[in-house]
Amino acid sequence: MGVKRDFNVKVINTEVVAAMLPMQEHWLPQSNLDLLLPPVDVGVFFCYQNPIISGKPKFWSFESMVSVLKVSLAETLVSYYAFAGELVQNLAGEPEILCNNAGVDFTEAWADVKLKEINFYNPDESIEGKLVPKKKNGVLAVQVTQLKCGGVVLACTFDHRVADAYSANMFLVSWAEIAQSKPLSQLPCYRRSFLFPRRPTYYDxxxxxxxxxxxxxxxxxxxxxxxxxxxxxxxxxxxxxxxxxxxxxxxxxxxxxxxxxxxxxxxxxxxxxxxxxxxxxxxxxxxxxxxxxxxxxxxxxxxxxxxxxxxxxxxxxxxxxxxxxxxxxxxxxxxxxxxxxxxxxxxxxxxxxxxxxxxxxxxxxxxxxxxxxxxxxxxxxxxxxxxxxxxxxxxxxxxxxxxxxxxxxxxxxxxxxxxxxxxxxxxxxxxxxxxxxxxxxxxxxxxxxxxxxxxxxxxxxxxxxx
The missing domain is CATH 3.30.559.10 (Chloramphenicol acetyltransferase-like domain)
Structure with missing residues (x-):
């Protein structure tokens, strides 16, 4: 079967997922290296076949997958609280992260296409605007889409000014580990003092x-x-x-x-x-x-x-x-x-x-x-x-x-x-x-x-x- 070049994606539900534990509102300054990034968003997506094809039990319905994703996301955001905040300009006009647990927009969707019909070669046609969410609020947005074959596409969009690919990878691995009740292999660190300038400053x-x-x-x-x-x-x-x-x-x-x-x-x-x-x-x-x-x-x-x-x-x-x-x-x-x-x-x-x-x-x-x-x-x-x-x-x-x-x-x-x-x-x-x-x-x-x-x-x- 060939690719399906035109398919519809219907949004089923959108809600906000916040960290499961309350936190004191605070500001997290951007490091000097954060300040070099322009205001652009980066997307990432993962494709999963129908769990039955993967030899998993039949109880993995789309609803149960969504439930696991939301519960584990809420727990992951306790450690990765910067992703649940907002980027706000300070008095100097520079961005700072307001860690207020405003949460992450979490969208559930359905697409009338099978996983093997998605045109991965041309993501402009199949991924952009369909399977990867546009971030409208906050720092991170998530979309999980059920496909006709029972497969699932999980996608995230994050603000590059807050995290590089290495940091996003850490978050994704931690999210998956928490979903399976595993200990975190790596805890995030926000100690900006490691990136403080020298006094006096010097550069080549x-x-x-x-x-x-x-x-x-x-x-x-x-x-x-x-x-x-x-x-x-x-x-x-x-x-x-x-x-x-x-x-x-x-x-x-x-x-x-x-x-x-x-x-x-x-x-x-x-x-x-x-x-x-x-x-x-x-x-x-x-x-x-x-x-x-x-x-x-x-x-x-x-x-x-x-x-x-x-x-x-x-x-x-x-x-x-x-x-x-x-x-x-x-x-x-x-x-x-x-x-x-x-x-x-x-x-x-x-x-x-x-x-x-x-x-x-x-x-x-x-x-x-x-x-x-x-x-x-x-x-x-x-x-x-x-x-x-x-x-x-x-x-x-x-x-x-x-x-x-x-x-x-x-x-x-x-x-x-x-x-x-x-x-x-x-x-x-x-x-x-x-x-x-x-x-x-x-x-x-x-x-x-x-x-x-x-x-x-x-x-x-x-x-x-x-």
Whole structure:
């Protein structure tokens, strides 16, 4: 059976789920690294087959699933109380979290489509506005949708200014653990003192090339043709292809490149090469590629086990986005190993304790003016793509009692014109990758035309959906 391109989703019920224990209202300040995030929402969704197919007892009706989700969510919000609050501006005009237990909008819905009929390859058609909720209030919104086959899609949308992907992953794992009456494997930590600026502040001038105040943005905007809007696609990449590319870049290099660096280099070169083939005017243009770096492990003091334990559970944003900026012509003509070396070089600048301490100090020197990563300043000349590693995305751990998720993905159709790519491990556990892409249509077309042997459209057949 093929995909069903047009299906209806009917909202059955919407209510607010708050933390099950009362809490004293208080303010939770944003760290300097939180203040670098623009006001964008990030979605994530998980797909479950009919529990009977998974060999689970018949008592798992949709109503019983919803009940477990709501009760366990209420308990999870006791520890993750920031997700039950609201983001409010303080007197300086900066956002702060009002931890008032206002709760989370929880929507129950029904869709007239079977799980195997959902067009996962094109989430703009099947996921956006249907299965992932639009957050209207607070910091987090949840939607659980029953499908015609008895399967279920669980989706969340959260405010990126409050949590990065690492923090969202912690919350999701904790929610699933509580649903199954398991002890929490990781408690969240809100100790902003770990990210306090130094006195006196100091940062390397290279940070000025990575971040900029909003007031420094150019006023003119880049016009994008109607036919070249940003679109979303989801692919799978076989483990053999990932290993082949990694072997290719490592065979003639003294540096041993990771799979993520290899993948990022391949994507950078592929798009640049295709762009140059289509239009010679692109030869002199620059093409930026950034990679999101998690700073938790970089901020550790040697031998400080207590700090390591706390930072491992730190809830908030602890990320930096270093990037490379190269001519399209150069990326095409140079070898893949050379491109991987460039990726390695710009990443090295951010993979240190001093970089993150300097970034914290840089924000302090520019407050209260908002700032953002320069690669997101899309009104600058040239195109840009950001790769965010989702290798820790815990699809197989998000189990509430009725079977493991057969698929899960982030969904980030933000309004900016910089591309966003999230490679994740396949739920099949075989070393394959799932790759979510949100890029210019022309770039997606180039990837499909020139690298179809690597990027395969995600299908129900690949996921073995029944």
């Amino acid at each position: 001038p290279s940070i000025d090339s990575m971040y900029l105040p909003i007031s420094a943005l150019k006023q003119e905007t880049t016009n994008i043709d109607h036919d070249d809007q940003i679109i979303s696609r989801i692919y799978y990449v076989k483990s053999e292809e990932i290993n082949r590319l990694q072997s290719l870049v490592n065979c003639n290099s003294n540096t041993k490149f990771t799979k993520l660096k290899t993948f990022s280099a391949f994507l950078w070169k592929t798009i640049a090469s295709g762009t140059m083939e289509i239009t010679k005017s692109a030869n002199s243009k620059n093409f930026k590629l950034g990679i999101v770096v998690n700073g938790r492990s970089r901020l550790l003091r040697d031998g400080d086990e207590e700090q390591a334990r706390v930072l491992k559970g730190y809830f908030g944003n602890v990320v930096s986005i270093p990037f490379g900026d190269k001519k399209v012509e150069e990326l095409k003509e140079k070898s893949l190993s050379w491109v991987a070396s460039e990726v390695h070089e710009f990443l090295e600048r951010a993979e240190s304790k001093e970089h993150f301490l300097g970034l914290i100090d840089w924000v302090e020197n520019h407050r209260p003016e908002p700032a953002l990563a320069r690669i997101y300043a899309t009104n600058e000349e040239g195109h840009a793509v950001v790769v965010s590693s989702g290798q820790q995305f815990p699809v197989r751990k998000i189990e509430f009692g009725w079977g493991e998720a057969v698929f899960g993905s982030y969904h980030f159709p933000w309004a900016g014109k910089s591309g966003y790519v999230m490679p994740m491990l396949s739920p099949k556990g075989n070393g394959d990758w799932i790759v979510y892409m949100h890029m210019l249509k022309s770039q997606v077309d180039l990837v499909e035309a020139t690298a179809s042997n690597v990027f395969k459209p995600l299908t129900a057949d690949y996921l073995n959906l029944e």
